[in-house]
Amino acid sequence: MLRRAVDSTTMRSVGYQAQDRVLEIEFDSGAVYQYLGVPARIYEQLLRAxxxxxxxNSEIRESYPYIQVNRARAAGS
Incomplete structure (x- = not known):
């Protein structure tokens, strides 16, 4: 999934696959998660936030099931 860089202290990049309603977030740690069943408006509001x-934390974290795509990088990697 293509992700776009975002200006954030917690996230590096965010992507969205509308057909499957999957939101993908790469966090500053390097960990990548996919959040399932996310409406397009939530993705758009995240980009504008x-x-x-x-x-x-308020709209996504505890509201949608997720899978971890890859783990965070080890310190010093």
Missing amino acids: ESKGRYF
């Missing part, structure tokens, strides 16, 4: 981390 002044604080993407705060929006993620």
